Amino acid sequence: MVQPPKSPIALEDRASEQGRLYSPSAARNRDAIAEVLARVLPTGASVLEIGSGTGEHAVAACQARPDLSWQPSDPDAASRDSQAAWAGEVGGAILAPLEIDLLRPQTLVAIDGFDALVCMNVIHIAPWAVAEALASLAQDRLRPGGHLVLYGPYLLGDETAPSNLAFDASLKSRNPEWGVRPLDAVTTLLASHGLVLVERVDMPANNLMLIFQRREPE
Numbered sequence: 001m002v003q004p005p006k007s008p009i010a011l012e013d014r015a016s017e018q019g020r021l022y023s024p025s026a027a028r029n030r031d032a033i034a035e036v037l038a039r040v041l042p043t044g045a046s047v048l049e050i051g052s053g054t055g056e057h058a059v060a061a062c063q064a065r066p067d068l069s070w071q072p073s074d075p076d077a078a079s080r081d082s083q084a085a086w087a088g089e090v091g092g093a094i095l096a097p098l099e100i101d102l103l104r105p106q107t108l109v110a111i112d113g114f115d116a117l118v119c120m121n122v123i124h125i126a127p128w129a130v131a132e133a134l135a136s137l138a139q140d141r142l143r144p145g146g147h148l149v150l151y152g153p154y155l156l157g158d159e160t161a162p163s164n165l166a167f168d169a170s171l172k173s174r175n176p177e178w179g180v181r182p183l184d185a186v187t188t189l190l191a192s193h194g195l196v197l198v199e200r201v202d203m204p205a206n207n208l209m210l211i212f213q214r215r216e217p218e
């Protein structure tokens with residue numbers, strides 16, 4: 001059987017202006033996401049974002065919460081350039097982007113402890129090993145009591161939205177290793193790394209925001 005070609009990293013179609021990339025989906029969902037981030041992140045939190053894409057979510061979050069220190073990252077160089085171009089919108093709150101690829105452990109060695117890890121629209125459009133690496137990173141580098149925030153679509157058994165079932169099929173046709181992840185598989189994986197689901201927020205267009213907290217050591 002002929003397998004569809006694998007692309008290592010999935011990026012949306014994005015418009016560009018003076019180095020800033022614009023993502024149509026970020027334009028639709030960034031305000032709702034920033035509202036939740038602004039509510040759940042602790043005062044003065046240092047945040048590491050994995051797979052920041054264009055960098056627009058970092059800007060929206062830091063505009064809503066100027067006390068945050070936000071570290072964007074991405075394996076993709078054009079995305080990192082866009083994150084740096086967008087960072088000027090919010091003074092010094094957004095740090096110079098890091099090259100972080102969850103599947104390349106050598107890109108993870110310099111990461112210090114963070115109060116929060118944020119990862120949006122990544123784990124369904126990457127192999128499951130990316131979710132596993134994210135769980136390990138949160139276990140190792142998130143401060144005890146710190147938050148891991150995920151955003152995206154999930155499979156919810158019989159209650160899965162038809163649009164998410166169709167999205168899952170389309171992802172798998174592009175790459176059999178991708179796919180909308182079952183919510184219980186994600187919570188089980190993270191629980192096995194000491195991360196407890198403390199809040200689930202239903203978001204527009206059948207997405208969820210999931211807030212996990214790293215357990216304090218006994």
Ligand SMILES: C[S@@+](CC[C@H](N)C(=O)[O-])C[C@H]1O[C@@H](n2cnc3c(N)ncnc32)[C@H](O)[C@@H]1O
Nearest residue numbers: 026051052053076100101102103120121122126
């Ligand atoms: C669909 S985009 C989402 C971008 C942004 N988070 C958003 O919600 O607009 C997926 C992002 O995941 C990043 N990504 C893919 N594989 C990754 C990996 N192995 N480690 C870290 N980021 C990855 C891509 O470079 C891309 O920026």
